[in-house]
Amino acid sequence: MLNLPIQFPDEDIRSIVFRYHIESGNESFYKSHSELFSIRPDKNKIFPKLHFFFDLHYKEEEDRKKFMKCHTYLPFLMPFIERSKWETLISRPTAFRSAWRIFEDRIKYCPECMTMDDLEYGMCYPHREHQLRYIEICMLHECKLIRSCDLCGEYYSSRGDLSLTLVPRCPNEHLVYRSHVHTAELNPFMTWIVESFRLMIEHYGEIDANYLLEKLIGVLSKSGYIELQGAILKSKLIEDMVAFFGEELLNKYGLNENQLLERRTVVKLFTSEDLYHHIYFYLFVVKYLVGDFNKFLFSDYEYSSVLPFSKGPWLCKNKICPSYNLPVITECIRKVNQYITGQFTCCICGYSYVQRYNSLSNSPPPKKGRVKDLGFLWRERVAKLLSEGRSIHSISKQIGSCQATIKKFKLNILDTSRGKAKKSTEVLKNEFTELMSKRGFTTRSKIRKEFGDSKYIKLMRLEREWMENLLPQRKANLYxxxxxxxxxxxxxxxxxxxxxxxxxxxxxxxxxxxxxxxxxxxxxxxxxxxxxxxxxxxxxxxxxxxxxNQDSYLKRIFPLVLKRFENAPRNKTLNWSLIIHKLHSGYKNASPETKEWVLQKIEDYQCDRIKL
Incomplete structure (x- = not known):
């Protein structure tokens, strides 16, 4: 077996594998690939399994890290994946297939880079940062990236990347001349994305999903997107981002407002398990909240909740209190239910009021609150004025309270002749006794219906023991x-x-x-x-x-899918596309692990058929 070819700066691992195949002289690409990775794939993969490869060519840990940093796409994804799962990413990269969406399906080249690399190294090769999806400009030469020949339309890489161009010309021998270079203006967003990835690659091994999430939480808190209870205002953040960047710009980078606001998507946002699913979204969040990715990564953002209603002291709102509108209240009772409320009680007059706190506003709480207790000073003053024979109207003007409040106070507190509640209870008892003596009831429900719900409930509340002696026995609860x-x-x-x-x-x-x-x-x-x-x-x-669960179900019915395939003569080759479009659409929702399992089963099935 040959040693690996010399690697070039920022060279794509697929280019290294292809150059090894050319230098090895193997007739089949699959044989070359199996020598490197011990498996025979159907294409030159952007994320191959590296364990066998490393054991063969890079036995030292430092050499492995250097190769991963300089030639694989792992450093693009690792900052968005938990450190505990990095080993899984290396050994089983298909588990993170949804993150691959940030890379193009077809290899892209910079025409100027192709020419310059050919002059310097004697061959051209694909650069990693050119393969980012939605990035269509080379940041070094400020020209458009190309996938195919301008003259004949032939791609510079074959399907599955089994064959790559090593010279600046297409398969039909059309050269990539400098006159064909398409100059383009640098897009600030494309530049920012590429520079952000460069920074993360530069600090390879230092940043993971938990580190990024910790920074994001601090920034969100500072920007007012975290409630006092700790909940992140995800929908508001998305809506504000769309208003800031514009829907058209976000759509260019694969970010759709409606898809992000879907319940199954929004509930998973800003969790360490989700970061790699929406990499471009989190990059735009940083752009919106901070602007500078370097500042975001290496600045300290402290996460702390604002204390509702601050530390006090607070104002007394009682107009007849000697300390009216003065900060004399030293205690605030805060409660969190649907809203955050604070109750303030003045120790001088006993006046108590409740206010609701608005966590999204920097303005002070509203001036008016809900009165909880008018206080002992108010009751003493009103009682004295009533005893002097003053009218309710004049008391209302002097005290500053409405007439209805004073009238209610007079009826409930000072009217000692009130005995309506007692009399009404006696009347109800007589009425109930008369009803029970006239008719023989067997169930309580019939009595309640005949006597009336409100009267029955009132008597049960006030005279339960007396009622239980007259009512028939409750039915036994068989349960x-x-x-x-x-x-x-x-x-x-x-x-x-x-x-x-x-x-x-x-x-x-x-x-x-x-x-x-x-x-x-x-x-x-x-x-x-x-x-x-x-x-x-x-x-x-x-x-x-x-x-x-969905994955167990899809694995169990796979033999049924094979039967459907065998019973349809027009189906010649079993593959993933045929399964999800013709044989069973449920596999569209399969997890990456299940998809990998199915692909392995397909490969085994194809091998068994070849043997037969």
């Missing part, structure tokens, strides 16, 4: 005497039996809780949907265990 432990065991056995039957039948639909229960008895089905369904703890846990 109390059921042995739910035994019923749970019976239901558990029934569910187990139904599941085994389903496995024998191997249904084409997904095995869910409902499907399992439908194969049990009617009694078990109804019990697990009744009011006491929470008593069947053991059975519910079993149902959760037996229910298939």
């Amino acid at each position: 109390k005497y059921r042995d739910y432990h035994q019923l749970d065991i019976e239901a558990y056995e029934s569910v187990n039996k139904a599941y085994k039957q389903l496995l024998t039948e191997n249904p084409s639909q997904r095995i869910t809780r409902i499907l399992i229960l439908k194969h049990t008895t009617r009694l078990v089905f109804s019990r697990l949907h009744a009011k006491k369904k929470n008593c069947f703890i053991k059975t519910k846990n079993l149902l959760d265990e037996l229910s298939e």
Whole structure:
């Protein structure tokens, strides 16, 4: 086996693999690839599995890191993946396939770089930073990147990148002359994206998803996009970004407002597991909130919540208090429910009011709050004025309170002749006794309906013991005497039996809780949907265990997919595209791990067919 060819600055790993194939003299690219990676792929992969490759050519850890930093695409993704998963990225890169979207499907070249590399190194090669999706300009030479020949339209790389151009001309021998170089103005956003990736590659190994997320949380907090409870205002941030950059610009970089605001997407944003799914989104978040990526990475952003209503002291709002509009209140009782509220009580007059805090505004809280208690000073002053025979109107003017409040105070506190509540209770008791003596009721519901809901509830609240002596006995609650432990065991056995039957039948639909229960008895089905369904703890846990997730389901029905393929003579080659478009559309939602599993099964199936 040959040693690896000499590598050039920023050379794509696919170029190194192809040059090894040329120098090895192997007839088949697959043989060259298997010598390097011990597998025979269907294309020259942008993310090959590197363990065998490193064991063969780079035994020292420092040499491995240098190769990864300078020639693979791992440094572009590692800052957006948790450090604990970096080893998985190296050994099983397909697990992070959704991150590959930031790279183009076809290799791009800079015409000027092709000519300059050919003059300096004797051959041209693809540069890594040219392969970023949506980046169409070479930052060094300020010219448009090309994928194919201007004259004949032939691509400079074959499908699957099994063949790459090593000289500045196309497969039809048309040279890439400098006269064909398309000059272009540098786009500030493209420049910023490339410079951001350069900075992350320069600090390769220092930055991971948790580091970026910590910085993002600090910036979001400083910019007012984190509530006091700690929730990130994701929808507001997205809407503000669209208003700032414009929908057209964001669409150019694959960012769609409606897709980002979808529930299944927005709930995962700003989690360490999600960063690699939306790399360009987070780059634009940094651009919007900070502007300078270097400043973002290496500045300290402290995350702290603003104390609602500050530290005090606070103003007394009682107009008759000697300390009116003075900061004499020293205590604030803060509560967090749907909103954040603060209750303030003046120790001089007893006046208490509640205000709501607006966490999104830097302005002070509203002047008016909801009055909780008018205070002892107010009650003493009003009581004195009433005892002097002053009218409610004049008291209202002097105190500054509405007439309705003073009238209510007079009725509830000072009117000692009030006995309406007691009299009304006695009247209701007489009325209820008369009703019970005239008719023989057997159930409480009939009595309540006949007597009236409001009167019945009032008597039960005020005279429950007296009512219980007159009312018929409550019916026994049969639910109390059921042995739910035994019923749970019976239901558990029934569910187990139904599941085994389903496995024998191997249904084409997904095995869910409902499907399992439908194969049990009617009694078990109804019990697990009744009011006491929470008593069947053991059975519910079993149902959760037996229910298939999407990936388990897709793996189980794969033999059925193979049967469909074999039963359709027009299908000649089994591949992923055929499965998702013709055989079973459910595989479109497969996870990267399941997709890799299916691709391996397809490869095994094809090998078995060749042997036959």
